[in-house]
Amino acid sequence: MTEKQFRLYDSLSRKVKPLITAEPGHLRFYTCGPTVYSYAHIGNFRSFLSADLVVRTALAIGWKVTWVSNITDVGHLTDDDIADATGEDKMEKALRSKEGEQFHNVWELAEYYEAAYREDWKLLNLVEPDVRPKATQHVREQILAAEELIEKGFAYETPTGVYFSVDKFPGYGKLSGNTQESLRKGVRDVVLDENKKDQSDFAIWKKDDKHLMQWFSPYGWGFPGWHIECSVMARAYLGDTIDLHSGGEDNKFPHHECEIAQSESLTGKPFCEHWSHTAFLQVNGQKMSKSLGNFYYVRGLMAKGADPLAIRFALISGVYRKNLNFTDQGLEDAKTNIDRFRRADIAVAEALESGSNGADTVGAELEDLYGQALDAMLSDLNTPIAISKALEGAKIITRETLSLESAKSGERFLNLVNDLLGIVRHPEDMVMVEESKTSTADEARILERIEARKAAKVAKDWGLADSIRQELLNESIVLTDNSDGSVSWSST
RNA sequence: GGUGCCGUGCCCAAGUGGCCUAAGGGGUCGGUCUGCAAAACCGUUAUUCGGCGGUUCGAAUCCGCCCGGCACCUCCA
Structure with missing residues (x-):
């Protein structure tokens, strides 16, 4: 078997290049997960789906994948906390909100939304990560990292916390283009913190003995900064240098920029060889935002009768690097397509039961189509092309009266397509055990x-x-x- | 103010210098089948790629300007 090349856009070098794994045939991959202070919306899931497709594609060419996707269960702050930590904590804020009344404390709230997130993850048929570490399980390592960064001279303590000194890391800005110079050029209201050496320095540890989630550290009571959690967890499960790191495009700066600075300062080695960012999802041509109140959730769409596989289909129907517009019409179109696959699946199942003798009339063509679909995925996750090839195959299957041999080819094709794209059926048939509303x-x-x-x-x-x-x-x-x-x- | 991305048919969406007189899906219209529907299947639907200029033998694809949309600029995937 010839080695397949997996080409993927790398945000760091800004070009599409082969995804190279340190250990041949073994991808070590980290994906930034959600902060569990609310339900994850379909925009969140769009970026998780990109990661899911990377994993599926890697598996399809026979790679082994170790996939780590964290859960951020420390709230951090909703607002700029540079000056005085007046910014509200996301989890604390959620707890005080109307929906939050049902919880006794932030821990319960985090637990609830984490469970909801895992449910939605399954409904949208995403591959399970190998590890789903939680920030709160790794506070010790985060404190140790803070100490080590201070020791090595990359970080310093102030009355409000521990900060990373951006000037000590020359590569700062290489991922996002937000170099020190360009950041200074940008005129923007920034709250000044006179304790920081440079306004670009970011928090590794925040001192706060009023915070609802707090731990004791050499710097007193407080909580870890957001960026350090991912640095620490990636290292704990994947080693000093990882092959691929993904997240939403908004993570690029500051989050991923800061992760690079911390991790590379800590280890002296490259943190990550390949970065992948998913563009934002829009809804009805608009940005999803709280002020517009246009957040879509998996459970909300399902309550309105949406098929979760159709939601998945709609979310991957555009290339991940461009904004995608999610509309009700798009969801309906997706449903029509999902039904095509279902029908093909049923046709195959029936023919396997009672198919006639005869030659395999579809095998060669289906094999060719699958090859094209896989090639499309290997070419920077071109899902629209891959889906179009998959649909062509489904068409061929539904069109023919299948012989037993043809049905076997059809089954093989649908299984491969389902492994690659996850749009034919759910693994556990968990789909809609049609809560038969009819008695x-x-x-x-x-x-x-x-x-x-x-x-x-x-x-x-x-x-x-x-x-x-x-x-x-x-x-x-x-x-x-x-x-x-x-x-x-x-x-x- | 700084940085980056995008604008393709009625809708969604690939393609990023010649195989494009532009995939695929939805929708539309016509047909086959069926009592009629539905489904399925066959065919139809952009001489054109936001606008204007330029580069080139050749541009949706490169360059410039303009118009429109989006994102990031210290904790929103």
């Missing part, structure tokens, strides 16, 4: 009506047949006459 009594009545309509059809009483169909339609029950004369129904 068995209802069901008996519906079946009785269907029989009545059949009788009317035999009698060629089309008026009666149609009125029965309409009657059921009024109850949101759709009848479908199949080509073999049977009738199926579904409630919408």
Whole structure:
């Protein structure tokens, strides 16, 4: 087997280049996870989905993947806290909000939203990471890192905390382009902290004995800075130098810039060889923002009847490096496509049961299409191309009357496509065990009506047949006459 | 004010110097099938890529200006 190259845009060198792993065939990958102070919205999931697709693509070419995706369960601050820590803590703020009333404390709140996040993760059919470390489980290492950075002269203590001295790290700004010079040029209201040596210095530890989550450190009571958590966790699970690090485009600066500065100062080695950032999702042409109140959540969309796989499909239907516009129409389009895969899946299952003898008429073509889909993914995750190839394959499967041999090829194709893109079916069939809103009594009545309509059809009483169909339609029950004369129904 | 990204048919969205007289999906319209529907299948739908100039034998793709949208600029994926 020839070695496949996985080409991926690298935000650091600003070009598409092969993803190189330190250990051949083993990708060590870190993804910045959410702060669990609220439900993760579909914008969050868009960036997690990019990471998921990287993992799936790597697995598809036979790589081993060690994937770490953290959970930020320390609140940090909502506002600029440079001066005096008046910025509110996100978790504390959430606790005081209306939704927060149900929780006794921040820990409970974090636990609740973490569980919700994991549920949504599964619903959208993302691959499970190997490790999901939590910031609060690694506070000790974060304190040790702070001490070591002070010892090595990269950080210093002030009355308000421990700060990283940006001037000590010449490469600061290489990822985001926000070098010291360009930062100084930008005129912006910045709260001044006269204790800091440079206004660009960032917090590794915040002193605060009023904080709802606090730990004791050599600097007294307080809590760790946001950036140090990822530096520490990446190192703990993946080593000093990792192959790939991903996150949303907003993470690039300051978060990832600061991670690089801290980690490389700590180890003296390159922190990460390849950086990947996902562009923001827009909703109905607008930015998702609190002020516009247009946040979409997985559970909210599902409550309105959305199929989670369709949500997934809609979120990966554009290339990850460009803004994608999420609309209701887009979700409907996605649903139509997901149904195509489902039908192909069913056609294959049926043909595997009762397929006729005969040659495999689709195998070669399907194999070719899968190859093209995989190539598209290997080419900087070109999901639109990959999806179009997958759809072509599904079309071929549904079009033909499948022989047993063809069905086997179809099954192989759909399995491969599902492994690569996750849009054919859920692994555990957890999908909608259709909480049948219809009771068995209802069901008996519906079946009785269907029989009545059949009788009317035999009698060629089309008026009666149609009125029965309409009657059921009024109850949101759709009848479908199949080509073999049977009738199926579904409630919408 | 600084930095970066983007603008493709009715909608979503690939393509980033010649294989583009521009993928794929949705929708539309026409057809096959079916009592009629639905589904499925076949065909149709951009001489054109925000505007204006320029470079080139050749541009949606490169350059300039303009218009429009987005992101980051110290803790929002």
